[in-house]
Amino acid sequence: MTDSVSKALAHLDARWDEYLGQLVELSRIPSVSAEPSPSAGVNASARKVCDLMTAAGLESCRVIEFPGGHPYVYGEWLHAPGAPTVLLYGHHDVQPPGRPEKWKTPAFEPTVRDDGRLYGRGVVDDKAGVMVHVAACASYLQSGGKLPVNVKFIVEGEEETGSSSLEAFLREYREQLAADVIVLTDTSNYDAGIPSITYALRGIVGIRVEVQALDHPVHSGMWGGPVPDPVIALCKAIGDLVNDEGILNLPVWADVRPLAIKDREALTALPFSEKQFREQVGLVEGATLIGDQRMPVWGRVWRQPAVTVLAFEARPFEGSTNQIIESARARISVRIVPDQDPQKIQDAMVRHFEMRVPWGLKVTVEREHAASWWMTDPKGPAFEAASRAMTKAFDHECVFIGCGGSIPFVDPFAKVLGGVPALLMGLEDPPCNAHSENESLNIDDWKKGTRAAVYLYDELSRLPR
Amino acid sequence: MTDSVSKALAHLDARWDEYLGQLVELSRIPSVSAEPSPSAGVNASARKVCDLMTAAGLESCRVIEFPGGHPYVYGEWLHAPGAPTVLLYGHHDVQPPGRPEKWKTPAFEPTVRDDGRLYGRGVVDDKAGVMVHVAACASYLQSGGKLPVNVKFIVEGEEETGSSSLEAFLREYREQLAADVIVLTDTSNYDAGIPSITYALRGIVGIRVEVQALDHPVHSGMWGGPVPDPVIALCKAIGDLVNDEGILNLPVWADVRPLAIKDREALTALPFSEKQFREQVGLVEGATLIGDQRMPVWGRVWRQPAVTVLAFEARPFEGSTNQIIESARARISVRIVPDQDPQKIQDAMVRHFEMRVPWGLKVTVEREHAASWWMTDPKGPAFEAASRAMTKAFDHECVFIGCGGSIPFVDPFAKVLGGVPALLMGLEDPPCNAHSENESLNIDDWKKGTRAAVYLYDELSRLPR
Numbered sequence: 047m048t049d050s051v052s053k054a055l056a057h058l059d060a061r062w063d064e065y066l067g068q069l070v071e072l073s074r075i076p077s078v079s080a081e082p083s084p085s086a087g088v089n090a091s092a093r094k095v096c097d098l099m100t101a102a103g104l105e106s107c108r109v110i111e112f113p114g115g116h117p118y119v120y121g122e123w124l125h126a127p128g129a130p131t132v133l134l135y136g137h138h139d140v141q142p143p144g145r146p147e148k149w150k151t152p153a154f155e156p157t158v159r160d161d162g163r164l165y166g167r168g169v170v171d172d173k174a175g176v177m178v179h180v181a182a183c184a185s186y187l188q189s190g191g192k193l194p195v196n197v198k199f200i201v202e203g204e205e206e207t208g209s210s211s212l213e214a215f216l217r218e219y220r221e222q223l224a225a226d227v228i229v230l231t232d233t234s235n236y237d238a239g240i241p242s243i244t245y246a247l248r249g250i251v252g253i254r255v256e257v258q259a260l261d262h263p264v265h266s267g268m269w270g271g272p273v274p275d276p277v278i279a280l281c282k283a284i285g286d287l288v289n290d291e292g293i294l295n296l297p298v299w300a301d302v303r304p305l306a307i308k309d310r311e312a313l314t315a316l317p318f319s320e321k322q323f324r325e326q327v328g329l330v331e332g333a334t335l336i337g338d339q340r341m342p343v344w345g346r347v348w349r350q351p352a353v354t355v356l357a358f359e360a361r362p363f364e365g366s367t368n369q370i371i372e373s374a375r376a377r378i379s380v381r382i383v384p385d386q387d388p389q390k391i392q393d394a395m396v397r398h399f400e401m402r403v404p405w406g407l408k409v410t411v412e413r414e415h416a417a418s419w420w421m422t423d424p425k426g427p428a429f430e431a432a433s434r435a436m437t438k439a440f441d442h443e444c445v446f447i448g449c450g451g452s453i454p455f456v457d458p459f460a461k462v463l464g465g466v467p468a469l470l471m472g473l474e475d476p477p478c479n480a481h482s483e484n485e486s487l488n489i490d491d492w493k494k495g496t497r498a499a500v501y502l503y504d505e506l507s508r509l510p511r
Numbered sequence: 512m513t514d515s516v517s518k519a520l521a522h523l524d525a526r527w528d529e530y531l532g533q534l535v536e537l538s539r540i541p542s543v544s545a546e547p548s549p550s551a552g553v554n555a556s557a558r559k560v561c562d563l564m565t566a567a568g569l570e571s572c573r574v575i576e577f578p579g580g581h582p583y584v585y586g587e588w589l590h591a592p593g594a595p596t597v598l599l600y601g602h603h604d605v606q607p608p609g610r611p612e613k614w615k616t617p618a619f620e621p622t623v624r625d626d627g628r629l630y631g632r633g634v635v636d637d638k639a640g641v642m643v644h645v646a647a648c649a650s651y652l653q654s655g656g657k658l659p660v661n662v663k664f665i666v667e668g669e670e671e672t673g674s675s676s677l678e679a680f681l682r683e684y685r686e687q688l689a690a691d692v693i694v695l696t697d698t699s700n701y702d703a704g705i706p707s708i709t710y711a712l713r714g715i716v717g718i719r720v721e722v723q724a725l726d727h728p729v730h731s732g733m734w735g736g737p738v739p740d741p742v743i744a745l746c747k748a749i750g751d752l753v754n755d756e757g758i759l760n761l762p763v764w765a766d767v768r769p770l771a772i773k774d775r776e777a778l779t780a781l782p783f784s785e786k787q788f789r790e791q792v793g794l795v796e797g798a799t800l801i802g803d804q805r806m807p808v809w810g811r812v813w814r815q816p817a818v819t820v821l822a823f824e825a826r827p828f829e830g831s832t833n834q835i836i837e838s839a840r841a842r843i844s845v846r847i848v849p850d851q852d853p854q855k856i857q858d859a860m861v862r863h864f865e866m867r868v869p870w871g872l873k874v875t876v877e878r879e880h881a882a883s884w885w886m887t888d889p890k891g892p893a894f895e896a897a898s899r900a901m902t903k904a905f906d907h908e909c910v911f912i913g914c915g916g917s918i919p920f921v922d923p924f925a926k927v928l929g930g931v932p933a934l935l936m937g938l939e940d941p942p943c944n945a946h947s948e949n950e951s952l953n954i955d956d957w958k959k960g961t962r963a964a965v966y967l968y969d970e971l972s973r974l975p976r
Binding site: 248265332346368376405 | 737835844870873
């Protein structure tokens with residue numbers, strides 16, 4: 047271990063409470079990017095992140111605004127001539143908190159519990175990821191006055207709503223962002239204490255579909271029989287989205303890249319307990335794990351498409367009466383994998399509803415987001431450096447995993463930077479409930495992840511250029 | 512025409528504005544029986560009906576309360592010794608108003624429009640029906656001091672929520688309610704200006720079904736694939752409730768009584784315009800009239816079972832995120848016909864969801880109401896009397912029709928009174944929007960219906976006993 051690394055780690059060890067306090071403060075800010083811009087919460091968290099970067103010792107820290115979008119934050123330290131440049135990425139926006147009554151402690155009152163976890167909206171996705179690099183940079187800059195690499199640090203403000211300003215951002219800052227390697231801390235660890243590098247992300251495409259039968263609701267007794275029920279019609283088409291085995295029933299499988307033998311071997315080598323999987327996801331007793339049974343369970347999540355009904359609107363129970371209602375609607379997303387084309391999948395979804403809604407009812411489909419999958423071959427010196435750093439910090443061998451989620455930022459970003467390696471490092475563990483109520487962070491893994499970043503900057507300083 | 516009938520009709524003609532004013536006043540009261548008891552609205556409308564009965568000249572008028580139920584109103588006039596006794600029925604409770612933004616004028620601010628209709632919640636279902644008999648009784652009592660028949664007048668306060676106190680009411684008042692004929696004014700006319708007597712009502716059975724997959728919502732990316740989506744599972748089972756032709760897909764058809772030849776002839780003889788039917792129901796262009804294509808359209812409504820999804824709850828669009836939610840639920844009703852057994856149909860609905868929800872998810876079914884169908888053979892002197900009365904008042908031949916709706920009161924009531932004839936006379940016409948927003952009454956038909964009641968009391972006075 048070099049002297050600067052030891053000093054940085056010692057700095058961290060003396061200041062965990064301080065950084066945890068900063069994470070709590072940052073997580074108090076309700077930076078929900080689903081709110082229309084300008085959002086007071088997202089603006090406040092952008093300013094807060096900018097202040098934290100500045101306090102850490104980063105330079106040229108600033109908030110970058112886009113018309114109609116949510117602000118990004120940028121900071122840098124570029125005084126390591128000859129050393130590689132590392133682009134760090136995180137995001138400061140969060141998902142909406144969901145249903146307040148489901149939170150054991152309020153979403154925006156971050157609370158440490160006896161189980162060693164910090165609970166609150168955004169704590170793990172992705173404010174802890176931001177704090178990993180704030181703290182790791184500070185540990186070097188404040189203990190030794192310098193970083194072993196050049197650093198450019200981008201913290202996005204609209205990751206949870208599909209990064210709508212990303213294109214504008216990349217167009218404007220492309221040259222300024224040039225780097226030798228990208229480090230993103232917004233993914234998962236395979237399990238608590240198991241450091242993981244993510245080599246594949248699914249993409250996501252979404253639609254909103256409305257089925258209309260009538261121009262006004264009518265009495266279900268006086269008219270029921272010949273008059274089609276739009277709820278049943280929509281249910282028929284949604285039910286047809288998967289077959290009896292729960293496999294996506296759209297003609298989109300031809301483009302799914304088969305699992306390479308080495309990927310299947312790696313998957314099979316990972317420790318897997320179906321019992322634990324069921325517990326972590328909270329599956330009801332007796333339920334089946336659906337989908338392609340020839341594929342290991344995590345392979346279905348990482349390397350196969352899946353459909354989810356995000357929302358369904360008909361009449362709610364409250365106030366419902368004996369009526370055939372006029373229309374019903376749903377929001378539906380499909381997670382996509384290599385080599386599926388987002389546009390083609392969205393087309394297939396649109397066609398499905400146009401064809402499968404019965405009885406000549408009026409079908410209106412609105413396209414939502416369409417973000418591509420991303421996959422890399424995790425080979426070469428950057429991945430080796432990352433693997434060593436993670437293994438040291440966690441005292442556990444680093445594993446390479448896929449991720450069923452999507453980070454719309456990764457694919458266009460990696461492309462714009464000329465295909466440089468992208469290292470996706472995780473803090474989310476299976477029980478973390480990202481996007482749900484009672485989101486939480488494994489505090490011990492967050493400390494290890496921060497130590498891993500310290501090791502990583504050092505490892506990357508020796509990257510052949 | 513007897514002298515007393517002419518005087519009663521002259522009385523009415525001089526006072527239409529007054530009775531319309533009373534109907535407007537009564538309809539201002541939000542007597543929504545879906546509210547928990549005691550409901551200020553339902554109590555106020557009960558008192559108002561009681562006052563109207565008293566003012567009409569009826570005697571022993573009183574509000575009858577049931578623990579946990581909504582109040583009935585009773586009034587009588589029993590000074591026609593030797594003449595038959597007629598039991599009049601109506602209800603003063605109403606459906607919830609629905610969505611305020613859909614009402615062109617507020618639900619509880621009854622408004623007469625240029626189209627000759629009165630708009631407001633409950634105006635046609637069934638406050639106009641109540642006012643028919645209030646005004647018809649008043650016309651005799653105030654013009655000649657007596658009615659040609661004995662009258663017992665029951666106005667229910669919980670028809671729209673399934674008449675939960677009916678059993679208690681019948682147990683307590685059975686003997687006091689003894690009558691030779693029942694007249695209910697809570698059904699339809701086949702069309703505006705076409706007087707109609709309803710000889711068949713469908714029954715209704717309902718369930719609430721919940722499908723649970725998880726104990727908390729999870730990220731659709733991190734888990735989607737092997738983890739079943741409860742919304743899709745519920746959609747599959749709901750979609751299976753009808754086949755591709757829109758025919759109810761439960762094993763409940765064996766008990767459906769085939770249409771007698773004379774009933775089919777009567778059905779076919781009724782004027783029917785598919786174009787008008789489509790307009791009245793507000794069907795979108797190009798939609799199919801679903802169901803058994805060998806059966807005339809109204810035969811599907813009156814004499815065949817039909818299913819409706821009354822409510823569906825998953826996540827609403829607002830605030831929905833990329834999650835597999837833990838559970839989804841629906842309220843579903845089936846309208847039933849002779850000779851289907853309500854219990855058996857409800858059992859079939861429960862079994863359907865227990866069997867057809869896939870992937871071993873947890874299915875919880877709660878039984879709602881189960882009310883029987885009712886059918887009579889509209890023959891004999893009482894029906895002849897009613898037909899003559901209606902034909903005279905409307906100056907149009909009276910037709911005999913079925914009704915797809917349910918009046919839970921009719922079947923047990925007719926049974927308890929020893930199978931006396933039940934005359935179901937209509938005021939609801941196809942565009943009346945009962946149970947929907949913008950409910951309305953055809954004012955001209957309401958006047959004709961009131962005149963028909965005047966004729967009817969006279970006709971029934973000559974009923975052989």
